[in-house]
Amino acid sequence: MVSPLAAVLLIFLVLPIVLIVIVSFWRATEFSIIPAFEFDNYAFLFGSPVTYTVFFNTFKYAVITWACTLLIGFTVAYYLAFHIRSQTWQIALFLLCTIPFWTSNIIRMISWIPFLGRNGIANSTLMSWGVIDDPIEWLLFSDFAVILAFVHLYTLFMVVPIFNTMMRIDKSLIEAARDAGANGAQILWNVIIPLTKPGIMIGTIFVVTLVMGDFITVRFMSGSQSANVGRLISNDIALLQYPSASATAIVLLLTVLITIGILLRFVDIRKEL
Amino acid sequence: MTKFTQRNGLSRRTLLKGAASTAVAAGATTLGAPMLWAQNIKDVTLRQFGTGVSNLNDVANKVQEDLGFTLEMTALDTDSVTQRAATQPNSFDIADIEYFICKKVWAAGNLQAMDTTKIDNYDKIAGTFRSGLLTPESTIAQGTAPHTVGFTSGQNGTDFVQEESGWMTLIPTIYNADTLGIRPDLIGRPINNWSELLNPEFKGKASILDISSIGIMDMAMVVESMGEYTYPDKGNMTKEEIDLTMAIFTEAKQNGQFRAFWKSFDESVNLMASGEVVIQSMWSPAITAVKSQGIPCVYQPLEEGYRSWGGGLGISAALSGIELEAAYEYINWYLSGWVGGYLMRQGYYSAVPETSKEFMSEDEWGFWYEGKAAEGDILSPTGDKLAGAGEVRDGGSFLDRMGSVVCWNSVMDENQYMVRKWNEFIAA
Numbered sequence: 001m002v003s004p005l006a007a008v009l010l011i012f013l014v015l016p017i018v019l020i021v022i023v024s025f026w027r028a029t030e031f032s033i034i035p036a037f038e039f040d041n042y043a044f045l046f047g048s049p050v051t052y053t054v055f056f057n058t059f060k061y062a063v064i065t066w067a068c069t070l071l072i073g074f075t076v077a078y079y080l081a082f083h084i085r086s087q088t089w090q091i092a093l094f095l096l097c098t099i100p101f102w103t104s105n106i107i108r109m110i111s112w113i114p115f116l117g118r119n120g121i122a123n124s125t126l127m128s129w130g131v132i133d134d135p136i137e138w139l140l141f142s143d144f145a146v147i148l149a150f151v152h153l154y155t156l157f158m159v160v161p162i163f164n165t166m167m168r169i170d171k172s173l174i175e176a177a178r179d180a181g182a183n184g185a186q187i188l189w190n191v192i193i194p195l196t197k198p199g200i201m202i203g204t205i206f207v208v209t210l211v212m213g214d215f216i217t218v219r220f221m222s223g224s225q226s227a228n229v230g231r232l233i234s235n236d237i238a239l240l241q242y243p244s245a246s247a248t249a250i251v252l253l254l255t256v257l258i259t260i261g262i263l264l265r266f267v268d269i270r271k272e273l
Numbered sequence: 274m275t276k277f278t279q280r281n282g283l284s285r286r287t288l289l290k291g292a293a294s295t296a297v298a299a300g301a302t303t304l305g306a307p308m309l310w311a312q313n314i315k316d317v318t319l320r321q322f323g324t325g326v327s328n329l330n331d332v333a334n335k336v337q338e339d340l341g342f343t344l345e346m347t348a349l350d351t352d353s354v355t356q357r358a359a360t361q362p363n364s365f366d367i368a369d370i371e372y373f374i375c376k377k378v379w380a381a382g383n384l385q386a387m388d389t390t391k392i393d394n395y396d397k398i399a400g401t402f403r404s405g406l407l408t409p410e411s412t413i414a415q416g417t418a419p420h421t422v423g424f425t426s427g428q429n430g431t432d433f434v435q436e437e438s439g440w441m442t443l444i445p446t447i448y449n450a451d452t453l454g455i456r457p458d459l460i461g462r463p464i465n466n467w468s469e470l471l472n473p474e475f476k477g478k479a480s481i482l483d484i485s486s487i488g489i490m491d492m493a494m495v496v497e498s499m500g501e502y503t504y505p506d507k508g509n510m511t512k513e514e515i516d517l518t519m520a521i522f523t524e525a526k527q528n529g530q531f532r533a534f535w536k537s538f539d540e541s542v543n544l545m546a547s548g549e550v551v552i553q554s555m556w557s558p559a560i561t562a563v564k565s566q567g568i569p570c571v572y573q574p575l576e577e578g579y580r581s582w583g584g585g586l587g588i589s590a591a592l593s594g595i596e597l598e599a600a601y602e603y604i605n606w607y608l609s610g611w612v613g614g615y616l617m618r619q620g621y622y623s624a625v626p627e628t629s630k631e632f633m634s635e636d637e638w639g640f641w642y643e644g645k646a647a648e649g650d651i652l653s654p655t656g657d658k659l660a661g662a663g664e665v666r667d668g669g670s671f672l673d674r675m676g677s678v679v680c681w682n683s684v685m686d687e688n689q690y691m692v693r694k695w696n697e698f699i700a701a
């Protein structure tokens with residue numbers, strides 16, 4: 001007998017993935033897909049230089065976003081966990097961090113567009129202050145805009161798990177470190193960071209998978225000018241090239257799994273939790 | 274994203290009103306609704322989907338009022354429309370699609386041919402959709418011209434025939450001639466050629482649409498205008514021609530010529546209205562939308578001519594019985610003028626101009642169709658002012674504009690190759 005959990009996983013996770021794998025070997029024409037077993041889709045995928053650029057782009061977005069969200073997320077969590085003494089305030093400020101999440105993902109992203117545009121608020125403010133003479137073009141529809149939006153959207157996914165692990169650090173460990181003569185930086189480096197590793201790792205997995213799987217942020221914030229793997233897939237689907245989209249999806253899935261596998265080598269989350 | 278669904282609630286009151294007006298309409302006009310069905314046709318719900326251009330809530334409301342049955346509309350972007358027509362035949366009753374999409378999806382057998390003898394205004398449909406000739410002297414433009422995919426051999430035909438066979442694949446409803454939109458206030462000099470899109474003067478301020486089958490045609494217009502290459506048939510390029518076209522645009526993209534690419538109507542409006550872009554591929558009502566914000570925007574006629582497109586209504590192969598009758602009734606109503614007038618006042622052309630004329634004022638007809646100077650304010654169907662007295666439509670009269678069409682949106686033999694190359698262009 002299969003346990004209920006296994007059954008759910010089988011139907012809603014394994015089966016769809018198996019289907020995607022199968023379709024990735026099919027052949028597509030203009031408006032129909034034909035069952036087949038051929039490697040054309042993969043051959044085209046690996047044969048096109050664009051694929052490599054796009055995968056590189058996807059990693060670039062993931063790494064930069066990860067670094068920024070980690071820095072901001074860690075700082076925010078640290079402040080909340082160690083500088084705010086009263087629990088009421090901790091909860092209040094933590095909830096404050098979640099306010100942007102009350103609106104939809106896409107709205108938060110799109111609201112950057114009028115702000116960053118050529119005649120947007122950022123440029124007109126800078127120009128009125130006399131900082132710049134001509135509007136800065138790369139603020140919008142650029143990699144900068146894409147990463148800014150990613151950081152804005154996903155920092156909270158870093159804050160929450162890090163804050164959570166920090167709250168569980170036994171405060172007496174920090175006192176002991178201080179009694180033993182450690183200064184602030186040493187406590188941070190030798191006590192707090194090692195103990196928050198699981199939180200950092202969970203946050204990392206969230207951010208990396210979210211960024212690598214995204215397509216809509218890249219489309220809107222780059223003005224359709226940059227591509228990541230998600231956009232490649234969505235373009236294929238829009239053009240009815242399901243087999244080709246499936247092949248790309250499988251390659252992306254494997255890439256993300258390998259990335260997470262490598263990450264998990266650093267920290268044994270199960271043990272640490 | 275641009276996806277929304279509109280449902281019309283069916284209250285007892287609107288139902289009664291609808292029934293009453295159906296009876297009046299059937300008696301008084303040429304609608305000729307088969308009275309046999311009149312008792313229960315108001316229980317029918319037709320599901321229509323299409324691009325945003327003609328999937329208007331006002332049309333659904335008017336159908337309810339005039340015909341008494343419910344029309345559910347779903348507006349999607351061009352690619353999604355193709356996808357649905359080809360892969361989800363049970364999700365719609367009426368497909369409001371473009372002719373080049375018809376070429377892609379007709380062979381799938383999800384649509385049924387329509388009997389032209391049941392179309393009251395068939396004889397009044399513009400020549401472009403029947404013989405392909407706008408006027409007897411016209412030449413037929415390159416690409417997927419509507420009449421080439423407008424007829425099939427019989428009720429169950431999956432082929433296309435070149436003569437008026439009495440069985441239409443789509444009933445034409447709407448068409449227009451497209452060109453580049455510009456911001457005259459930000460450019461400050463005359464623009465006369467398609468090649469200006471890649472003029473380094475507009476570096477970082479140009480845009481093109483990210484819909485491959487339409488975008489490639491705009492690209493071809495630009496390439497020809499630059500004198501780089503003259504295509505034997507823009508509407509059916511060879512692989513080498515596709516490579517050449519993409520290479521020119523990829524280079525421009527990498528040099529930072531483009532500010533952004535757009536996929537949906539409102540994106541193009543925002544790009545233009547905010548001044549991010551000063552020259553781009555655009556659709557007529559997008560120009561209207563920019564203008565109605567009080568921002569100068571011109572649908573610039575260019576020396577090389579226009580790229581054109583046409584759309585029509587197709588009926589799902591699954592429809593039969595009373596639903597099929599309702600669909601015919603709806604299509605007859607569609608061609609009877611009210612919708613035509615509505616679309617014409619947005620800057621499109623109606624496939625049956627004669628009937629639309631009755632639903633437009635003389636001044637509106639003169640401005641939109643005949644290219645005459647407006648005598649008073651020209652208002653959009655929603656009441657925004659689009660032009661004042663003395664203004665003339667960009668490009669002039671119907672015959673001037675449609676007569677200068679040099680290519681139609683199309684599907685090429687090498688479409689799949691083109692699509693892959695397009696994907697690469699976007700990612701490059």
